[in-house]
Amino acid sequence: MTLPHPTAEQISLPNVLAVLGDPTRLAIVRYLASKEGVPLNCSQFLDLGSKTNLSYHLAKLREAGVTRAEVVGTSRLITLRRDDLDRRFPGLLDSVIAAATGDTALPMVGGHEVEVHS
Amino acid sequence: MTLPHPTAEQISLPNVLAVLGDPTRLAIVRYLASKEGVPLNCSQFLDLGSKTNLSYHLAKLREAGVTRAEVVGTSRLITLRRDDLDRRFPGLLDSVIAAATGDTALPMVGGHEVEVHS
DNA sequence: CCAATTGTTCAATAACTTTTGAACTAAGGA
DNA sequence: TCCTTAGTTCAAAAGTTATTGAACAATTGG
Numbered sequence: 697m698t699l700p701h702p703t704a705e706q707i708s709l710p711n712v713l714a715v716l717g718d719p720t721r722l723a724i725v726r727y728l729a730s731k732e733g734v735p736l737n738c739s740q741f742l743d744l745g746s747k748t749n750l751s752y753h754l755a756k757l758r759e760a761g762v763t764r765a766e767v768v769g770t771s772r773l774i775t776l777r778r779d780d781l782d783r784r785f786p787g788l789l790d791s792v793i794a795a796a797t798g799d800t801a802l803p804m805v806g807g808h809e810v811e812v813h814s
Numbered sequence: 815m816t817l818p819h820p821t822a823e824q825i826s827l828p829n830v831l832a833v834l835g836d837p838t839r840l841a842i843v844r845y846l847a848s849k850e851g852v853p854l855n856c857s858q859f860l861d862l863g864s865k866t867n868l869s870y871h872l873a874k875l876r877e878a879g880v881t882r883a884e885v886v887g888t889s890r891l892i893t894l895r896r897d898d899l900d901r902r903f904p905g906l907l908d909s910v911i912a913a914a915t916g917d918t919a920l921p922m923v924g925g926h927e928v929e930v931h932s
Numbered sequence: 933c934c935a936a937t938t939g940t941t942c943a944a945t946a947a948c949t950t951t952t953g954a955a956c957t958a959a960g961g962a
Numbered sequence: 963t964c965c966t967t968a969g970t971t972c973a974a975a976a977g978t979t980a981t982t983g984a985a986c987a988a989t990t991g992g
Contacts, residue, residue, distance in 0.1 A: 697988085708919065709840065709910075709913045709914060709917050709920075710834075710835050710836060710837045710840055710920070711835070712835075713831050713832075713834045713835035713840070713910070714831075714832065714835025714836070715835070716828075716831045716835070717828050717829070717830075717831035717832025717833070717834070717835045718828060718832070718979095718980090719828045720980095722827065722828055722831070737938080737939090738938075738939060739937090739938070739939085745981085746981080746982070746983090747938085747939070747940095748939095748940085748941090748981075748982065748983075749980075749981060749982080750939090751939065751940060751941085752979095752980070752981080753980090754939095755940090756979095769938085769988090769989055769990070770937060770938040770939070770988065770989045770990070771937095771938065771939080771989095772938085772939070784913070785909060785912075785913040786909065786912065786913075787905055787908065787909035787912070788906075788909040788910065788913060790905065790909075791903060791904065791905035791906040791908075791909050792827075792831070792906065794903075794904065794905070795827045795902070795903040795904075795906060796827060799827050801826065802827075802828070815958085836949095836950090838950095855968075855969090856968075856969065857967090857968070857969085863951085864951080864952075864953090865968085865969070865970095866951080866952065866953075866969095866970085866971090867950080867951060867952080868969090869969060869970060869971085870949095870950075870951080871950090872969095873970090874949095887958090887959055887960070887967095887968085888958065888959050888960075888967060888968040888969070889959095889967095889968065889969080890968085890969070
């Protein structure tokens with residue numbers, strides 16, 4: 697069982713921007729970027745919404761070509777399509793992630809910022 | 815008579831991305847970038863839609879902080895808020911414009927690409 | 933086999949966005 | 963003043979997106 701993904705060439709700029717223009721999805725992408733290399737499953741985003749709602753947002757990200765989802769058992773391992781995005785739209789993902797990382801208005805997966813240990 | 819603009823600090827990343835995630839508005843921004851320094855008025859975008867529709871899209875861009883509109887007589891001179899955007903979201907505008915410039919699927923203001931003179 | 937875990941699909945609804953045309957305002961020129 | 967030019971506003975219609983809950987499917991562990 698594999699899920700449908702656009703090819704790198706099918707990724708559309710307006711579509712990527714529109715999909716990233718949602719606070720929940722931007723928070724997902726920011727979290728994926730902060731854990732790059734570690735594949736995450738859907739339940740790790742439950743802070744951001746209901747299971748159904750996340751399924752919807754994660755499908756949007758996948759269909760736009762922003763993320764890749766690999767089916768492993770009952771889980772879907774989700775990763776950023778950094779290679780494809782960087783080739784199609786150089787610098788875009790990095791600047792979006794950098795801007796999102798500094799955005800205190802965005803919802804957060806951890807629930808709160810990392811605190812300095814006293 | 816001045817039109818309402820957000821301050822630089824009020825510009826929101828999800829909002830900017832959402833506003834740029836529309837082919838008509840992306841085409842406007844691409845054209846503004848290609849003519850940077852030259853202030854343009856609304857009628858120069860009529861290739862992209864009706865007067866009313868452009869008024870709507872240009873208001874969206876202005877309200878998101880992507881463009882600035884200065885009232886001069888019966889015209890509004892429209893410019894990119896490059897300074898503010900670059901400060902808030904370094905590299906974002908450049909990568910979006912670069913990607914948009916190479917996007918043949920986007921609508922165009924001139925109607926056609928510049929042809930090589932034979 | 934049975935139950936739990938993971939996630940999807942469906943239908944309904946609510947909320948927003950885009951597009952349109954007609955009516956409008958405001959400035960500038962004859 | 964009257965007409966034109968430039969652009970806005972409004973209300974309606976059409977379309978799209980987000981959110982929800984209930985029902986479903988597939989895998990894994992006991």
